[in-house]
Amino acid sequence: xxxxxxxxxxxxxxxxxxxxxxxxxxxxxxxxxxxxxxxxxxxxxxxxxxxxxxxxxxxxxxxxxxxxxxxxxxxxxxxxxxxxxxxxxxxxxxxxxxxxxxxxxxxxxxxxxxxxxxxxxxxxxxxxxxxxxxxxxxxxxxxxxxxxxxxxxxxxxxxxxxxxxxxxxxxxxxxxxxxxxxxxxxxxxxxxxxxxxxxxxxxxxxxxxxxxxxxxxxxxxxxxxxxxxxxxxxxxxxxxxxxxxxxxxxxxxxxxxxxxxxxxxxxxxxxxxxxxxxxxxxxxxxxxxxxxxxxxxxxxxxxxxxxxxxxxxxxxxxxxxxxxxxxxxxxxxxx
Amino acid sequence: xxxxxxxxxxxxxxxxxxxxxxxxxxxxxxxxxxxxxxxxxxxxxxxxxxxxxxxxxxxxxxxxxxxxxxxxxxxxxxxxxxxxxxxxxxxxxxxxxxxxxxxxxxxxxxxxxxxxxxxxxxxxxxxxxxxxxxxxxxxxxxxxxxxxxxxxxxxxxxxxxxxxxxxxxxxxxxxxxxxxxxxxxxxxxxxxxxxxxxxxxxxxxxxxxxxxxxxxxxxxxxxxxxxxxxxxxxxxxxxxxxxxxxxxxxxxxxxxxxxxxxxxxxxxxxxxxxxxxxxxxxxxxxxxxxxxxxxxxxxxxxxxxxxxxxxxxxxxxxxxxxxxxxxxxxxxxxxxxxxxxxxxxxxxxxxxxxxxxxxxxxxxxxxxxxxxxxxxxxxxxxxxxxxxxxxxxxxxxxxxxxxxxxxxxxxxxxxxxxxxxxxxxxxxxxxxxxxxxxxxxxxxxxxxxxxxxxxxxxxxxxxxxxxxxxxxxxxxxxx
Numbered sequence: 001x002x003x004x005x006x007x008x009x010x011x012x013x014x015x016x017x018x019x020x021x022x023x024x025x026x027x028x029x030x031x032x033x034x035x036x037x038x039x040x041x042x043x044x045x046x047x048x049x050x051x052x053x054x055x056x057x058x059x060x061x062x063x064x065x066x067x068x069x070x071x072x073x074x075x076x077x078x079x080x081x082x083x084x085x086x087x088x089x090x091x092x093x094x095x096x097x098x099x100x101x102x103x104x105x106x107x108x109x110x111x112x113x114x115x116x117x118x119x120x121x122x123x124x125x126x127x128x129x130x131x132x133x134x135x136x137x138x139x140x141x142x143x144x145x146x147x148x149x150x151x152x153x154x155x156x157x158x159x160x161x162x163x164x165x166x167x168x169x170x171x172x173x174x175x176x177x178x179x180x181x182x183x184x185x186x187x188x189x190x191x192x193x194x195x196x197x198x199x200x201x202x203x204x205x206x207x208x209x210x211x212x213x214x215x216x217x218x219x220x221x222x223x224x225x226x227x228x229x230x231x232x233x234x235x236x237x238x239x240x241x242x243x244x245x246x247x248x249x250x251x252x253x254x255x256x257x258x259x260x261x262x263x264x265x266x267x268x269x270x271x272x273x274x275x276x277x278x279x280x281x282x283x284x285x286x287x288x289x290x291x292x293x294x295x296x297x298x299x300x301x302x303x304x305x306x307x308x309x310x311x312x313x314x315x316x317x318x319x320x321x322x323x324x325x326x327x328x329x330x331x332x333x334x335x
Numbered sequence: 336x337x338x339x340x341x342x343x344x345x346x347x348x349x350x351x352x353x354x355x356x357x358x359x360x361x362x363x364x365x366x367x368x369x370x371x372x373x374x375x376x377x378x379x380x381x382x383x384x385x386x387x388x389x390x391x392x393x394x395x396x397x398x399x400x401x402x403x404x405x406x407x408x409x410x411x412x413x414x415x416x417x418x419x420x421x422x423x424x425x426x427x428x429x430x431x432x433x434x435x436x437x438x439x440x441x442x443x444x445x446x447x448x449x450x451x452x453x454x455x456x457x458x459x460x461x462x463x464x465x466x467x468x469x470x471x472x473x474x475x476x477x478x479x480x481x482x483x484x485x486x487x488x489x490x491x492x493x494x495x496x497x498x499x500x501x502x503x504x505x506x507x508x509x510x511x512x513x514x515x516x517x518x519x520x521x522x523x524x525x526x527x528x529x530x531x532x533x534x535x536x537x538x539x540x541x542x543x544x545x546x547x548x549x550x551x552x553x554x555x556x557x558x559x560x561x562x563x564x565x566x567x568x569x570x571x572x573x574x575x576x577x578x579x580x581x582x583x584x585x586x587x588x589x590x591x592x593x594x595x596x597x598x599x600x601x602x603x604x605x606x607x608x609x610x611x612x613x614x615x616x617x618x619x620x621x622x623x624x625x626x627x628x629x630x631x632x633x634x635x636x637x638x639x640x641x642x643x644x645x646x647x648x649x650x651x652x653x654x655x656x657x658x659x660x661x662x663x664x665x666x667x668x669x670x671x672x673x674x675x676x677x678x679x680x681x682x683x684x685x686x687x688x689x690x691x692x693x694x695x696x697x698x699x700x701x702x703x704x705x706x707x708x709x710x711x712x713x714x715x716x717x718x719x720x721x722x723x724x725x726x727x728x729x730x731x732x733x734x735x736x737x738x739x740x741x742x743x744x745x746x747x748x749x750x751x752x753x754x755x756x757x758x759x760x761x762x763x764x765x766x767x768x769x770x771x772x773x774x775x776x777x778x779x780x781x782x783x784x785x786x787x788x789x790x791x792x793x794x795x796x797x798x799x800x801x802x803x804x805x806x807x808x809x810x811x812x813x814x
Binding site: 106 | 401418419442497506760
């Protein structure tokens, strides 16, 4: 067959996860920034900047899970069972946060703080576990036969814990620059203030992960530092530095839109670095997308529906964001 | 942990999360069709009563839909986390079917749910009705896919086993497997009935409190018509489903009947009640009617029904459980039929809305449909044991290799979080019900849409009631 279905599906899933990280990233970031903003009015405003879009963002997580199951059942079964606790905790965090989000608006003023805490806790838990999962994914999973052959706490390494903290900072930056874009006045100023330190921390995290990864993963080190790969990959760190520099400048000159867009670029660069390190393995370090593929009948059958419906979801998502463009002001209340 | 093995805990965890989840889609399916009927009647008759009821139930539909999405998120990952060997073995078949279910749901959300919930003042009545119809049909298409997947696990066909894994060869055969049509019909009708009794009980609650308006009466009336007409149909479908099970999963039938062995040349009796004992291989304390088992299941007086001892002990489902879950389901079904008949008699006598004993009955029957769905779910799924994919893969071989401690901890977390989160959610739905339909509420409806604060991406935002009592709450004062 001329068409490489596994490749198409890998692209769809990579795209889906990218959409998820970009879109759910900033609204998880809102939850992470909640403790730094104390007054109720500003908190309402923060919620309102994501209220119309956040649930649609999680669409991509469900699609990613179902797509992985359909197209790469081996990866779905090995990766998810290897990451058992982080995944379950992430789901619990998301459930908590999702419902807290709704019911916060419906709760009375006296009870609202309970839902605020649920929202903060859920956001932190979901983000941290996603980062841990990411770190463990980079680290790879031992596979024997067609099963995960490691222990229940293999995912728990200093590296993965650091990735968990790193993702919290990264999502916080996404949330911060999102708020700079969507708000004005006091709240926006507050975000301008914490923006610059956040960029520095994110930059440090990227730097540490970039050093730590090749040091502990020889296969990745070899891929990075062998010629001619080095020349191909060199633009990534350079672009990261340029982007971070531009980002700080844009925050300093009180730009509204460019900080968020530059943060997205930064996230995208980090994501591409991940791709460079792992492609084409879907269960690092050794199982490729072709090894883990479902039979072509399954991939082809599901692709028909996916190609029909995913564009529709994209159009709808774009429309949602278009309608919701511009600043959110206090008083444009939810009720 | 508590003497339970990892396998038991994994099964309990799945049972727990699916039991919470299944209730929301079932009510979603039922309410979507109910809303389509209400809107159709409103457009046809111009009676504002239907429009008011539409807006009242649309809010409950939205909250319920939202909780279905949240609880479904967990299901989308649980096959991989807890049943990895199954996912690898059968993922080529069940993965695509699950993906189609998910895609259908998102298609709905992106397409028609927004118009349905927030487009009342924005699009013409024809287009709005079309959207409601599409949502109703869409929920049934979702049901179609998920039950195709589930039915295939009961009666697999259309595949080959290559390298120890399932490979789909003929998707039509996979989807339209032998038990699928019966299971789909049985589940869809169960969803309709569960919703009808929920709606009926809501009306009865208000009528019993002396709140009486034409909208409440209409709710009760419609629900009771459903009970009268559809509950018997469900019994008929259930019978067909049972015959299908007899053909393809005879061990399940034997377990449901608590039937251990056939005596030569004697028709099989029907055991009404008893205690199937798996250790002693007999049903103790049984009360049986001679030959009735053969009559019901083979429609004859000479053929015998398969008995549990014809199957090796390791191939038998747990009869103690399915014997009783099956009877619970049937008993509730019969009560539903009875409720429908009593309702018709009272309707004929003109006392449908006044008879307090009857209203109490309807109130108590409120959760009957949901309980029957759960009992039926347990009957069919526990009856499938010890197989996860019938005849292909045993449940014991399907489970991920997590320790009992790990599973125990996550199960405890799920229990804690689900009761907290969905407890509040269900409480909120009941609060909306307690407020009841207001005459004229359809005339003033808020708008919303993609990208707005009230948005179909978050269906729960369609309801604007508060979560708990606040000062001056009129309900708080009245009760």
